[in-house]
Amino acid sequence: MSYHWNWGILLSPVSTGEPTTYLGWLLSGMRVTVTVGLVAWVIALVVGSLFGVLRTVPNKWLAGIGTVYVAIFRNVPLIVQFFVWYFVIPELVPKALGDWFKQLPPGAQFFSASVICLGLFTAARVCEQVRSGINALPRGQRAAGLAMGFTQWQTYRYVLLPVAYRVIVPPLTSEFLNIFKNSAVASTIGLLDLSAQARQLVDYTAQTYESFIAVTLAYVVINLVVMTLMRFVEQKARLPGYIGGK
Incomplete structure (x- = not known):
């Protein structure tokens, strides 16, 4: 089969x-x-950190809330969650809020539904990273914080989380990369992201190879920038005595 290349x-x-x-x-x-x-990453980091902490507290009810959140968002396919947030949630929220969403310009609807869905989906994964980071710390650190007179939440804020975050930078890097790749699924609800623009270019030009090679290179550029940034953060955050530390 012959193909006429036309990068121009x-x-x-x-x-x-x-x-x-x-x-x-x-x-x-x-x-x-x-x-x-x-x-979406800002949402994922904030929400994921909150539920990650909840999953490690002594209170079984709070820990259970975190477990339910992770179970729901990790076990439902991402594409289904996109459809739920765009088509179903506006019908379930209070009518005034749903009507407000429906009156937004289409682009704003696609964008807001995408960032909320992608952020909450990724938050479930960040939650597990934060939980693992906290649980990886010696038990004596929590006891030391409480012995100094800190409350439970102050112990998390000043003792546990500053160290846990530095330990989990490598796995957080993977989640940060994944959030850009997973954003391609948002094109299924109409968001004109990189993958949607590539398909649109194919429709208008019929230059399939050029279109998808170009979009592949664009994703590579995004990933290289993220990896370079996070490698710098990882080097600055390394702790002696921990994995990756000097």
Whole structure:
């Protein structure tokens, strides 16, 4: 089978009449992917840390809440969660809130549903990393904090979490990378991210190989930037006596 390669198509004006090129479409999708990933990561880190702490507290009811959260969000396929957040949740929340969401511009609807879904899904994974990091610490650290007169929450804030976060930087790096790759699923509800723009480019140009090679390189660039940043963070956060520490 012969294939006519045409990399110049990326610099051609789009046939829809927009003042941009097909490469501009891909760069626009790349910006959306990065923005969704970063906002969702903030949600994942905050919510995941909260439930990670809950899973390690002595109170069995609070620990149970964290366990239920992880069980739900880790066992339901991500694509199903996207559909639930976009189609189902607006019908279940109070009518005023649901109507407000439905009156948003389509792009804002896609974006908000995507970051919430992706953030909460990833939070379940971050939760397990935080739990593992806390449980990996010597039991004496918690006892020492309580012996100094700290409350349970002060012990977490000043003693346990500062060390646990430094221990779990490597696995958090993997989750940080995954959140950008998982964002591609958001295209199923209409978000024009990097993968959606690649399919749109194929539809308009029929240059399949160029489109998906370009989008692959874009994801590689995103991952390389994240890995470089997190490698720097890991080097600064290393603790002597722990895995990866000097």
